[in-house]
Amino acid sequence: MNSEVHAVIPKLALNRVEAAEAIGQSPATIDRLTKRGLLRPSRATRRPMYSVVELQRFLKETTQADYALSRSSSATFGTY
Numbered sequence: 001m002n003s004e005v006h007a008v009i010p011k012l013a014l015n016r017v018e019a020a021e022a023i024g025q026s027p028a029t030i031d032r033l034t035k036r037g038l039l040r041p042s043r044a045t046r047r048p049m050y051s052v053v054e055l056q057r058f059l060k061e062t063t064q065a066d067y068a069l070s071r072s073s074s075a076t077f078g079t080y
Contacts, residue, residue, distance in 0.1 A: 013042060013049035022055055033058070 011018075019039075020027045033039040034048065039058050041048030 011052070013051045014055070015047060015049060016041075019050035019055060022052075023059065038062070 014022060016027050016030045020030045030039065030050070034041060039050060040054055041050050
């Protein structure tokens with residue numbers, strides 16, 4: 001019996017289907033976000049690859065933008 005421990009190397013980049021699954025969206029949404037310039041894939045290979053860091057950046061920036069927008073509209077309309 002072989003008792004060697006094999007390290008699991010996490011993926012640094014995902015294809016469009018994996019990226020879609022990672023953020024809970026469809027591959028078509030990934031395509032639209034890329035076309036709009038909101039997601040920037042690596043084009044080092046024949047097919048676009050989305051780095052985990054890029055997906056995290058996208059989620060962080062859009063979450064902050066949504067929060068800022070909701071805060072400004074609450075102030076404008078006097079709701080809390």
